[in-house]
Amino acid sequence: MSSGSTKAVLTAIAGNSMVTVAKFIGFAFSGSSALLAEAVHSLADTANQGMLYLGLRRSQREADLNHHFGYGQERYFWNLVSAVTIFFLGCVYTIMHAVEQLRHDHTPELSWIPFLIIGFAFVVEGYSFFVALVEFRRQAEEAGKSFRTYFVETRDPTTLAVLIEDAVAVCGLVLALVGMGLAAWTGSAIFDGIAAICIGLLMGGLAWFLAATNRKFLLNRSNDEVNDIATKLWQADKQVQHVQRVNSIVLSPDDTLLMAEIELREETIFSSMSQEEIKQAVRFMGKLDEIRRALEDDVSRIAPETQHIFIEFTIPKKQAG
CATH class of the missing domain: 1.20.1510 (Alpha-lytic protease prodomain-like)
Structure with a gap:
């Protein structure tokens, strides 16, 4: 406080x-x-x-x-x-x-x-x-x-x-x-x-x-100052191709929720990969997008009031042993 x-x-x-x-x-x-x-x-x-x-x-x-x-x-x-x-x-x-x-x-x-x-x-x-x-x-x-x-x-x-x-x-x-x-x-x-x-x-x-x-x-007002800062920083980053969307919600004077969709440069992702590895990576990313859309559709079909869904995938934990 x-x-x-x-x-x-x-x-x-x-x-x-x-x-x-x-x-x-x-x-x-x-x-x-x-x-x-x-x-x-x-x-x-x-x-x-x-x-x-x-x-x-x-x-x-x-x-x-x-x-x-x-x-x-x-x-x-x-x-x-x-x-x-x-x-x-x-x-x-x-x-x-x-x-x-x-x-x-x-x-x-x-x-x-x-x-x-x-x-x-x-x-x-x-x-x-x-x-x-x-x-x-x-x-x-x-x-x-x-x-x-x-x-x-x-x-x-x-x-x-x-x-x-x-x-x-x-x-x-x-x-x-x-x-x-x-x-x-x-x-x-x-x-x-x-x-x-x-x-x-x-x-x-x-x-x-x-x-x-x-x-x-x-009424879920956005934090325009944070939006501008995030957009400028990410657009200036050499790893970023395009900032597609930046959204925010002011939760309190000291707390802002920030959500974004960012397109990365291909050379950033694939710079150290062989052609075969690149093909596999593209298929992998396409599969992730397919899974994400399926998960969103599952929820929206049963709970149509869910208009905004943001899913973040995490790397699976390594199996012990």
Whole structure:
């Protein structure tokens, strides 16, 4: 498990847990829709980051009889679940509550306590954002990419999710502060309600971004960078005549499955053989291809849903004695 990603997630969980309690206390004192929206926002973030940590832990399990390539995609699954949680808990509930408050023209009682809580949240969530930003920059440097490029191309959804969530959290605090400030200044509840709706929409956008980011890796997305590297290396190899096909599947941020079909040069295979040996080798290779196709057809005939079959032959072990 990436220690940097784990630190970013645990920092976010600890910070959001404290901030969630503080915001709900502030809402109890003020009745502010904007502060309730922020409390629900932090609650959703805490639940989300708990799922991120669960995904990190579960993705590290070893391969077994039921999961031959391990559990790496658990990380993407739990990120997707957390996006759904943010959408329904953060976006939908927050907007519904804010609209209801506006309908009843409920004016919040804004003393110094809610503003103090907003300041406390700025410090805690700002620090969490800083930790995630430092870790994300470190990962980008290790990958040899710029921040912007790595932001688009990263296959690690965990640190990216924490970074985006913390950035949205800080933006949400700004909206809450502006809405509450205008409501206190004018005595009108509309600014507080509008701020809450904006925070809800912000969380809706966050949920959509996280869902889209993780969805592509749950649909057997290829690793284009690995494909390009493999293709270039093999095409430059003097033993290779032609690279017919290169396929890959991202199993986790640290694990890519690579499959390829490569045509070798005849002189590479037959350079030290006599004409008779070459004929025998050609017959042997033809026989292997015949066996491979027969084995594939056997499976496809009984299990037609098996659309992609990759068989690798091994050299028979020498008989003892």
